[in-house]
Amino acid sequence: MRTIEDFTRPLEYLNPFTQSLASIVRDWAEKEVIPYRRQFDEDWEEHSLIYPSGRKLMAELGLQRLLFPEDLGGMGFGESDYAFSNMYILGEEMSRADSGMAVALGVGLWPLMSISLKPHINRRLLEEFAPMYCDSDEVIGGALCMTEPQGGSDIENVEFLKGSTIQTTAVRDGDEWVINGHKLWPSNTGGIADLMGVVCTTNPGSRDPDDVALIFVPGDAAGVTQSGPYEKAGMAADKNGDIWYENVRVPLWYRAHDPGKDALFFLDLISIGNGITLSFTTGVMMNVYERLTEFVNRKRYHGKLLKENDAVAGVLADYAATLEALRILGYQAARMLDRSDLYGERWSPQMMAKMRSYRYFTMDRCLEVTGKVMNLMEAFGSDRDWDIEKHWRDIKMNQLWLGGKQLCQIEAARWFFDCETL
Ligand SMILES: Cc1cc2nc3c(=O)[nH]c(=O)nc-3n(C[C@H](O)[C@H](O)[C@H](O)COP(=O)(O)OP(=O)(O)OC[C@H]3O[C@@H](n4cnc5c(N)ncnc54)[C@H](O)[C@@H]3O)c2cc1C
The missing domain is CATH 1.10.540.10 (Acyl-CoA dehydrogenase/oxidase, N-terminal domain)
Incomplete structure (x- = not known):
């Protein structure tokens, strides 16, 4: 077997x-x-x-x-x-x-x-x-706080908008930063954030990369308020919520790097986030394969195991071929993140575009074949005992974060086709 x-x-x-x-x-x-x-x-x-x-x-x-x-x-x-x-x-x-x-x-x-x-x-x-x-x-609840109420995609669209829409501010006061703002949705918030990397601007509206700052803020710092967790479709282990910063003070040296560098290494985090999302996707697909194998080896139609039916073979083949190919793609993406000497810096426009292309391509393929598995399993696809519906609800979320699918497409088209106004 x-x-x-x-x-x-x-x-x-x-x-x-x-x-x-x-x-x-x-x-x-x-x-x-x-x-x-x-x-x-x-x-x-x-x-x-x-x-x-x-x-x-x-x-x-x-x-x-x-x-x-x-x-x-x-x-x-x-x-x-x-x-x-x-x-x-x-x-x-x-x-x-x-x-x-x-x-x-x-x-x-x-x-x-x-x-x-x-x-x-x-x-x-x-x-x-x-x-x-x-x-x-x-x-330790570590959180990367980017998304704000006015929209997450804009903040992550650093190459085009250059941080100009960030509204969380960091103002220097002596040897401290004073932070004010409001973030939404970061993983490991909803009341449990112990240490946050907060994406701020030192000059609201500016398009100068020097004004983008990534500053560490302890969850228990005075002036930090966290909401409780949101109730969402799946991924219950990942708590998300609102965080408000009201005159929060941290030492100047809690800024990750010098002006200009933070903007670059914020891009690095986005590139890594897109690449590593592939591992979450192929991991889920491994378990769907296991449960599907169990199902088609147990269920019989007209005296034959379900997997011995010609029409079913097409679904099984599509699933296996997709998992095999996406997994190779995912590991290759990870290898590219490791080998900037061969593929370019992780924060370079080409690596950003490539990681974004891999992520949306992977998510589309995964959701397509997982949906077919649910059709094949019919009512059992929705039955909690079989876990497929859980994975299906969870995995959809991989497509929604980091600017969703659309920002992935925008950045891929921008780089591969030299678009100037996207
Ligand atoms: C499970 C989960 C975990 C998350 N974890 C984190 C985290 O760790 N840290 C964090 O900061 N955030 C996190 N998020 C938030 C997530 O990154 C944002 O939701 C995402 O970036 C999209 O932002 P938004 O929801 O504000 O939508 P918006 O950016 O407001 O987008 C709304 C719509 O506008 C479209 N759109 C946006 N820009 C353009 C454009 N230029 N052209 C055309 N259409 C456009 C979008 O595609 C979308 O359809 C998480 C979200 C989820 C669901």
């Missing part, structure tokens, strides 16, 4: 250490997530089941130490030449169990990627935040 192990993973990229981490994540998923995940939807507000599962992986097994240098108690992924190809497999394994869990735990590290990855390491800030992530018994 074939299994998910028969789909191709580019083994030449995955070092033995990461493969052993991936098997730890697989084991955690089997014991701590899969048996409970159907109850996660009802746990969206309390996280009484979700939180202990996350704590096991991130704090007890130590995955939240991933990006920090080894001499600060971390695992040193930030300086690795294989950081993204190795993170891809971890994202896939978590998502196979629950993509909301993968998003929440992965995004916990996302703001840190502005200061922990080659070539833009900020050692002083890593030293500041290492005890929080490396010595804690609790999951």
Whole structure:
């Protein structure tokens, strides 16, 4: 009998250490997530089941130490030449169990990627935040706060709008920044944000990249208010909410980098976010394959197993071929994020456009074949016992964040066709 192990993973990229981490994540998923995940939807507000599962992986097994240098108690992924190809497999394994869990735990590290990855390491800030992530018994709610009430796509459309629509302000006062503004939707908010990377402007309306600032703000800083979590279609493990900043003061050196650099490395985070979303998608597809295999090997029509029917074979083939191809694409995207010497800097217009193209292409294909699987399973496709409807609700969200599908298309068309007014 074939299994998910028969789909191709580019083994030449995955070092033995990461493969052993991936098997730890697989084991955690089997014991701590899969048996409970159907109850996660009802746990969206309390996280009484979700939180202990996350704590096991991130704090007890130590995955939240991933990006920090080894001499600060971390695992040193930030300086690795294989950081993204190795993170891809971890994202896939978590998502196979629950993509909301993968998003929440992965995004916990996302703001840190502005200061922990080659070539833009900020050692002083890593030293500041290492005890929080490396010595804690609790999951640290890390959040990257970009989206604002007037629209998230505009803020992320940095290449065209150059940060001119950002309304959260950072004003220098002596040796502190004073931050005012309102963000919506960041993962790991809804009351649980411990450390936020906040995208601000130092000069509202300006198109000068020097005025875009990425500033770290502790969740418990005076003047920070968080709403409770939103109730959404799926991904209950990922809490999202409103955050208000009212005269919040942080030291000047909590800015990730110098003027000009923050705008670039904000683009880097967007590029990485698009690339790593592919791992959440192919991880879900792995588990849909497993459940589908079980279904077509059990269900019979006219005395024959469902999978032995000619018409069904087309759906099965489309599913398998799509998963095989998307997975190769996803790992290649991760490898491209690792190899800026070959493919260009992660924040370059071509890499932004390519990562955005891969993400919307992957999401369209995934939703298309997963929808066909639901049709094939008919009523069982909607039955919670089979998990397909859960994955289908969850995975749709991968298409909605980071400026949604439309910004992906705009940036892809802009770069590949030299559009000037998009
Ligand atoms: C599960 C989840 C997790 C999230 N996590 C985070 C997070 O960690 N951090 C964070 O900051 N945000 C996060 N978000 C928010 C998300 O990034 C935004 O919702 C997204 O960027 C879109 O912004 P918006 O909802 O404000 O829609 P808008 O940007 O207002 O878009 C509304 C509509 O206008 C269209 N549109 C926008 N610009 C153009 C244009 N130039 N031309 C044509 N059409 C256009 C869009 O395609 C869309 O149809 C998350 C959202 C979800 C659902």
